[in-house]
Amino acid sequence: MTEHLSTVAGVAVDTRHWIGGERVASAETFTDVSPIDGSTLAEIARGTAMDAAAAVAAAKAAFPGWAATPRAERARLLHAIADGVEKRLEDLAIVETHDNGALLRSHRRGVMPRAAHNFRFFADWLLKLDHEDFDTRGHTNTVSWDPAGPCVLITPWNAPLMLATWKVAPALAAGNTVILKPAEWTPLTASLLADIAAEAGLPAGVLNVVQGYGSEIGDVLTSHPDIRRISFTGSVPTAKRISASAAANLTPLSLELGGKSPLLVFADTDLDLAVDLAVEQYDNAGQVCLAATRVLVEEPLVDEFTRRFVAKAAELRQGDPREATTDIGPNIHPRQLEKIDGFVQRAIAAGARAVIGGHRGAGQHYAPTLLTDVAQDSEIVQEEVFGPVLTLQTFTTEDEAVRLANDTRFGLAATVATGDHERAERVTAQLVAGTVWANCFFVRDLRAPFGGSRHSGVGREGGTWSFDFYCDVKNTVSAPKGWRGHG
Ligand SMILES: NC(=O)c1ccc[n+]([C@@H]2O[C@H](COP(=O)([O-])OP(=O)(O)OC[C@H]3O[C@@H](n4cnc5c(N)ncnc54)[C@H](O)[C@@H]3O)[C@@H](O)[C@H]2O)c1
């Protein structure tokens, strides 16, 4: 037994899959390494096609029972899982920090409370889910949100438990069973979530966790005919593969993908606010899908903005994410660091100038970077870097700002900084993005639709949108009493 437990920062983590209410090992393992110091955290079960198929079978077997469980009982169990997340908040926070290198204080204050909130929110929303019946010549239309079946949920490493629970909670609330496949760089908190769900009393097979490489077990999961929904957060190339694989069974998909979101700074803005919004984009070492990585500044403001930005960014402290004084932790993996530096060096070779940064930092850190003299059609402006790298461009008219902002293949988010209310309304209305923020950033309400336009995603989740996706939405039309048909 103990050979399957790893101790991470004093917390015992089971390194096996969680399938049908049991821990299941694989013949092989893969090594999970900490981005903080390169140390080995655990040897994790390396899922095979057989493990993936077993998880689907377990989810299929558990589905009828869970789908028939009264809503109030499903909601009660989700709240019990939220209680468990809150009880183990410190364990989850420290384990996640070791696993993905993001700040411990963010995990404590923001991310793990949000993970618990994901369960509470969808439990409560389930109980409120309703519509007004409507009448068609005396016939009553009644809409119901019926459970769809087993779901495959595939998540990335940048916010592992937050993004896993953002999918698991609504899927379970809807009456579906789940196979969660966490990213191979961050497998640990998904395993702790399985412990928490079991302790809360979630029936066996309702939540299954399969560890392993997406390239080895992804297709088995996403092409399986018993799977009724796939929700994926990750990169565009993987999304295309999954879409092709899901097409075999016409399995409905929700895809939340990358971005190259703009921050539009107008000359009439509160400059302190605009600078704060820009510097905030280095959060999580730039590994945030929503990050506004293209800073677009109105020409007359650019010198003053740049001066203030540089001063503010210089205050950021890179270091150990466990320390309360650290602002930016390491990037996730040497491969990711390589990728980030590749983007930056190619940009510089193409004529970009690094106002700050432009190189690696100590250990697995990348120096916060701002690149200027970049062409709109260049790689650095068009492609997602997923590191602490921003570009700076200028504009002279509102139309030009909107045109530059919309001129990538992405459309996840956009942020506008302006002191003019009418301008804010005019500009936000023209931006192509799933989420647009005016004079703020990352203000999230789980009732709101969340997702991306164009290559940033397919579909929306959040509030009723989540239930629309995870359910077979049904309309039942009842004839009035005594009705004898059309004849
Ligand atoms: N829109 C959002 O909400 C959001 C949130 C976070 C991250 N992201 C995006 O995620 C990307 C970074 O994450 P990543 O590098 O882990 O992405 P990725 O696509 O490489 O991996 C994501 C997940 O997909 C799995 N996977 C890989 N190949 C697969 C296959 N063939 N079939 C099924 N699953 C497979 C991986 O194992 C991992 O669990 C960035 O583009 C980022 O913008 C988007």
Ligand SMILES: O=C/C=C/C=C(\O)C(=O)O
């Ligand atoms: O890095 C991506 C962050 C995504 C955030 C959400 O999915 C959310 O707030 O629900």
